[in-house]
Amino acid sequence: MLIQQRVSDTELNVTRQEQAELERLILEHDRIAQRFTRPRQMIYLFVRRAGNQGVGAYVLLEALKTYSPNARPATVYRALDYLLRLGLVVKIDSQSKFFARSPHSSQRLCLFMVCSGCGSVHEFIDPFCEKKIEDSVLGAGRVIDKKAIEISVLCEMCHPVAGQRTP
Ligand SMILES: [Zn+2]
Structure with missing residues (x-):
């Protein structure tokens, strides 16, 4: 069941490195990862791809709509809440943007x-x-x-x- 929820290789042109990163996160977060649903994985990839420039919630919604036309703001905010709680992304308030944290810093100040x-x-x-x-x-x-x-x-x-x- 979990496998069906994963972002496929062809969708979004997920690179091998990104796929490996998603697999790693799913293994690492074990129990929680059962809720690492497809939209959440996509939002995570979008934030990661934004790199040092980060990305705002509105842009994330537009990006998600390209793949899921019925996506709503609540989908994005729920995904972001989830990723923030896991420490995978951080919100930089001064920019109102989200950034992916580096893999080993998520629990550190x-x-x-x-x-x-x-x-x-x-x-x-x-x-x-x-x-x-x-x-x-x-x-x-x-x-x-x-x-x-x-x-x-x-x-x-x-x-x-x-x-x-x-x-
Ligand atoms: Zn500068």
């Missing part, structure tokens, strides 16, 4: 460097920063709700000098 020039987003893990913030939050008797910190930057394309500095 990451910095998302958002370029205020071109809108590109880069995910970055800083173990020191992560630990410090987690400790501060726990110390204050709170728990982290969204494991993503947005920071406004200028990328090397938008601010060439920044790219020339040694780290």
Whole structure:
């Protein structure tokens, strides 16, 4: 039954790498993956394909409609909610866009460097920063709700000098 729900190789021209990624996610998330339905897989692929530029919910709906003409906004929002809960995508509020997280960062507190020039987003893990913030939050008797910190930057394309500095 699960196999029928998977996005087929021919649909969307799913690449071998994308297919492998979907298979990996289905294995990894095991029980939950039974609800990794076809629209959810498609939305995930669309977000992944948007790369560092990310994609908004409206564009996702239009993309989904190409394959499922009856798709409704609720389909997209439910898929996004699901993907957000699994930590596979993140919503960058300052851009109102969704980005695919890298495979091994989904449960970690990451910095998302958002370029205020071109809108590109880069995910970055800083173990020191992560630990410090987690400790501060726990110390204050709170728990982290969204494991993503947005920071406004200028990328090397938008601010060439920044790219020339040694780290
Ligand atoms: Zn930029």
